Amino acid sequence: MTTSASVIDPAEDFPMADRTALLAALARLVPPTALLTTEDELRPYECDALMAYRRLPLAVVLAEDEAQVVAVLRLCHRLGVPVVARGAGTGLSAGALPHAHGIVLSLARMQRMLHLDPLSRLAVIEPGMRNLAISEAAAAHGLYYAPDPSSQIACSIGGNVAENSGGVHCLKYGLTVHNVLALRVVLMDGEIIELGGMAPDAPGSELLALMIGSEGLLGVVTRVTVRLLPKPRTARVILAGFADIARAGEAVAAVIAAGLIPAGLELMDQAATRAVEPFVGAGYDLEAAAILLAEADGTAEEVEEEIAAMRAILERHGATSLRVSTSEAERLKFWAGRKAAFPAAGRISPDYYCMDGTIPRRHLGRMLNAIAAMEKKYGLGCLNVFHAGDGNLHPLILYDANVPGELERTEAFGAEILRRSIELGGTITGEHGVGFEKLGSMCEQFSSDELQIFHAIKRAFDPAGLLNPGKAVPTLHRCAELGRMHVHRGQLPHPELERF
């Protein structure tokens, strides 16, 4: 989709291997059912959930166990063939986009839970296991796995690790990085490393955070040890409307400043509520400029106390309507609208493009005004949904790929939102990753020294550079080509912005 990103950098290119020889060698390593080679078979793997970018790989291997992962990586390492790991393919930044001269290594068939220890509250699982399936398996013990991306019925834990995925409850319970205790990883040359363990300070745990969120560039994760938490007894959510989006932002700040950490805190603007309401009938206040969902969970007593405290604050900060869920069914109904935001965008517009910047929460009003101005500038509509608790924005830009020029305008619109995120002291991606999509914006967030450090880290794990090449970190050459300038953060590019 991004015309700029379609530049293939020579440093990210690899000579085409002899395909016939490669396929024959792979066929000796894995059973026929684990090897896809025809165009029809390869088609479903040409993209992830950011479908605007597509490429066919030379082959897809559906690994069944770690030994096959090791064997395939060794072979590709020897032959100089790029490898792109893939989980469920729900990524939103084209991280699992195939390399035209490489293979896709799917982990989706490796989905066993190897060990569940209810007393120590941890589980050891294979990378292809679906996020939600972990919680389902732990439910019998009153436990669950906390990070809950909206894609949790489909996405894999390996993909979650690669992206450091979050969810609506991550303000209180943390991201993937806070809930993973150990990883087993196969490096590109076939070597296996173990990072962290069931003990809090196990050797190698220093490298855990580096591996988490590394977008499949450093190694292939074959085993994940996660922390399980006791399931909260109950939860209730407040649905509040505001006449002004900035006031909703202030109410969020007031809730946090009062010492409350809600289990979930989500904001939607009017364009978003009006898009989802006909779709799911969540009961949103469509006159409100913005609605806020604020959830409390825990024991019944705890929930009552927090709901009462949040309610008082929201009312004091100008909520024009306010309802508290009175049953589990109603709680799910209030959430249904928020969870339907992406599909609703897809329903009211032929195409949509989801952005993922994070900003310090105090700049919310400023950011939303800027986005409103961009809607006019680019002649495109935008729905705003927002993980308000942690400042992670998901503007959904509406466009039609069949209208000449709209794609390019959408892309420029998105890039401008990200640039603004950096200027406001934030980041270009809160949870979806850089992938192939945001390479250009990386040039703006990081200096060339910093980018060079990233490349050197990559080489420390994968000296041959064969794992997911051309993703996550742009080459300096690409940045120069794009003419994208580093927006210097530490130096306060906008001294006029208030700091407190």
Next chain:
Amino acid sequence: METRLEAFREKIGERRPLCIRGGGSKDFHGGPQQGEVLDTTGYAGIIDYTPSELVLTARCGTPLAEINSALAARRQMLAFEPPAFSEAATIGGVVAAGLAGPRRGTAGGVRDHLLGVRLMDGEGRVLNFGGQVMKNVAGFDVSRLMAGSLGTLGLMLEVSLKVLPMPRCEATLRFELPQARAIEAVNHWAGEPLPISASCWRDGVLHLRLSGAEAAVAAACAKLGGEKTGADEAANFWADLGAQRMAFFAGDAPLWRVSVPSATPVLDLPGPTLIEWGGALRWLRCEADRALIESRSGAAAAVALFRGGDRQVGVFPRPAPAVQTIFRRLKTVFDPHGLFNRGRLFPDF
């Protein structure tokens, strides 16, 4: 501050081994110091703190005490309860040492709360990683790599940390329980939705701290039983535990810090034991050698010599060879001339 930055750069430019030092409160921690001292205490001050953002950014030399009091004034805290060991402790040292206090078992450690760093590398370049927002996946997570690196990867100039509200209510309960029963009990309770924020077993007594909403703490107290400790006594108890001012920590016997899977049974080793983090941290006062402690602690344990004993031979458990190779390559990435804190993490690193 610019001139101090310049001074750091000049020192690094001399390419002689350096020992990065804040308040020196953790000189005893890790391998013995080598090289010329690079004092960070002058590079101090809180740069940005907006309570409603739950983030604080400070220069590395800022005293931990100053940060704690700035936070306390807004009823917030560093949830990993870093031990200070002395008034001189700086925030740079806190992050580099990667040590967390009683709340570690439930709230996470230093790494979990680190959001960003500004770093001067071995070439004197100033680099920014991470940032001041809670969700940020742009680029590899270099900032969290710095937690616990003991200054071997560069000079941290600034750090941004996630902060949390202080609990609205707290209570400490006391249970007379032998060690094995205490380990079982804390693990069992941790699997229930109870607001447990810390635990400590010593000498047949289990202390349990509950933190959270008033109603939740009250309900948990009613459910768990035990004997309630007075508020002041409890506050002192947990502060003394964190700072290791208790009698258990006094004296010269080597102090071992053994982290284990939380439900690991009683370790068959001589000498007194103190248990924290819901069973996951076992402190031992023990003259036995490392090999014996390691063999009795189980394959999943991490055995570190915390204080005393022979530090020359290395205090931290060694990662597997393949992981060491990566460590070494990463060291070269950030510190190509091998200047920073030689021997502090591993004798030959």
